[in-house]
Amino acid sequence: MARMKFLCDVERCINCNGCVIACKQGNNIPVGINRRRVVAINEGRPGERSVSISCMHCSDAPCIAVCPVKAIYQREDGIVLVNKDICIGCGYCFMACPFGAPQFPSGQVFGARGAMDKCTFCAGGPVETFSEKERKLYGQNRIAEGKPPLCAAMCSTKALLAGDADVISDIYRKRAFQRGGGAGAWGWDKAYKGR
Amino acid sequence: MNRSSLVLYVFFLLLCSIAAAAGMALCQNQFLFSPGHESITAAFSQFKGTIVGDWNHYGRLFIEWQPALFRAIFFWTIIGLPLVFLIHFIAIGPKDFSHERGEVFYFSSFTRLVHWVAAIFFSLLVLTGLAVVFGKTFGGGSLIRSLRYVHVVSALVFTVDAAVLFLIWVRDMFPAPYDVKWLLILGGYLSKAKRPVPAGRFNAGQKAWFWLSTIGGGFMAWTGYQMFSFGVEAEALRLAAIIHNFLGAALVGFFIIHLYMSLFAIKGSLRSMITGFKPREEVEIMHSRYKIH
Structure with missing residues (x-):
């Protein structure tokens, strides 16, 4: 079975935030919630880089482990999803996640958090596929349509790759070869220290 | 050329x-x-500080303890303590004091009112808190979500009420030298003999319960507010969740002890919090250092 993965090529990402907008618009995400964000380092200085971050769909996801009501689960293809009908909005998943992926809408009773919202890999949720409820609660189900997630599909420089882990890593490996590391290729600084 | x-x-x-x-x-x-x-690994590791931050610190502890340890502590607190008390009830049994020699006025009506408000909302806090801890068992969903809201509202009421209770009782709650003796004989609860027990207006167990529920309750309110509002950094949230769970288990434990002591360990002791009077004999034995006036 294929294992779904995101991979953001930091040599290609240009910090355009197109992935964030595509996700937000295409999935009708409320204001204040970003399922995906772009993080930049060394802005305006040499060595400026950016990377697009969302849920990493971890193999051993800490959010699944800490959830007190078992609202989060992992599909066979590795996609981690939340059941919003079970989620109680306690926020433990946010505390467990190293990437800050879980998001919470506010403005419920006494400003209490609603159910957790996070990247679904555009695979909908645990309700009937293509149903109105699925679209409202979780957004599009592009995986069921045979399409890649919105963010990766619209990425202008194709920095953000999404899909089967084997295919993704193959594309990335080819890119790394073509760019050519030369003396800077992986392993050089390990094998020849200080040269 | x-x-x-x-x-x-x-x-x-x-x-x-x-x-x-x-x-x-x-x-x-x-x-x-x-x-x-540069190498791919090096390129990605540059982002680590910005994205992951110091997750390694409390995040790691939190994902290590939350899945099993916290639930285990709560489980053994609500199963183990009642078992111990059941054995005590069968093996030693409750103390019985006669009302023949009159009664001593112990709790004013205002104290009783404040106590019962605290009792109601603290019970709600314990029950709804346990419902969240064992949310898996109840299947989560809107039931547990509503109980979580009840937890928040009860916390607001209890925090105000506990502050009043703190002011009412604090002067009788400072530790005294004889409290050590009380702890050593476990308050005289290991026998039914009516030997005077070294305790003032409140015994060492009641004092511990007082400080834990007011000062500890304050910590619970503070960490709980952070977890509710999400107003602080993720790292502070993780620490708050860890404190909230450990302190919560301690409070649930003392709550069960308090229930047993007031309902079963001494016959009719619940009446003193309803009428305000304790039997003179009970005060002379269980609170021997308290000067009756």
Whole structure:
């Protein structure tokens, strides 16, 4: 079975935030919630880089482990999803996640958090596929349509790759070869220290 | 090829090599960014500080303890303590004091009112808190979500009420030397003999319960507010969740102890919090250092 993965090529990402907008618009995400964000380092200085971050769909996801009501689960293809009908909005998943992926809408009773919202890999949720409820609660189900997630599909420089882990890593490996590391290729600084 | 074009050609070559050397020098100084120059691992690890932060600190502890340890502590607190008390009830049994020698006025009506408000909302806090801890068992969903809201509202009421209770009782709650003796004989609860127990208006167990539920309750309110509002950094949230769980288990434990002591350990002791009077004999034995006036 294929294992779904995101991979953001930091040599290609240009910090355009197109992935964030595509996700937000295409999935009708409320204001204040970003399922995906772009993080930049060394802005305006040499060595400026950016990377697009969302849920990493971890193999051993800490959010699944800490959830007190078992609202989060992992599909066979590795996609981690939340059941919003079970989620109680306690926020433990946010505390467990190293990437800050879980998001919470506010403005419920006494400003209490609603159910957790996070990247679904555009695979909908645990309700009937293509149903109105699925679209409202979780957004599009592009995986069921045979399409890649919105963010990766619209990425202008194709920095953000999404899909089967084997295919993704193959594309990335080819890119790394073509760019050519030369003396800077992986392993050089390990094998020849200080040269 | 004529002479002038040869000179031009050599000059061009020279220019090219100078440019190449300069380019290489710049690259080595990291002055110019060269794609693929550094390893992929190094490229990604630059982001680690910005994205992951100091998750390693409390995040790691939290994901280690939350899935099993916290639930286990709560489980053994609500199963183990009642078992111990059941054994105590069967093996030693409750104490019984006669009302023949009159009664002592112990709790004013205001104290009783404040106590019962605290009792109602603290019970709600315990029950709804346990419902969240064992949310898996109840299947989560809107039931547990509503109980979580009840938890928040009860916390607001209890925090205000506990502050009043703190002011009412604090002067009788400071530790005294004889409290150590009380702890050593476990408050005299291990026998039914009516030997005077070293305790003032409140015994060492009641004092511990008082400080834990007011000061500890304050910590619970503070960490709970952070977890509710999400107003602080993720790292502070993780620490708050860890404190909230450990302290919560301690409070649930003392709550069960308090329930047993007031309902079962001494016959009719619940009445003192309803009418305000304790039997004179009970005060003389269980609170022997308290000066009755």
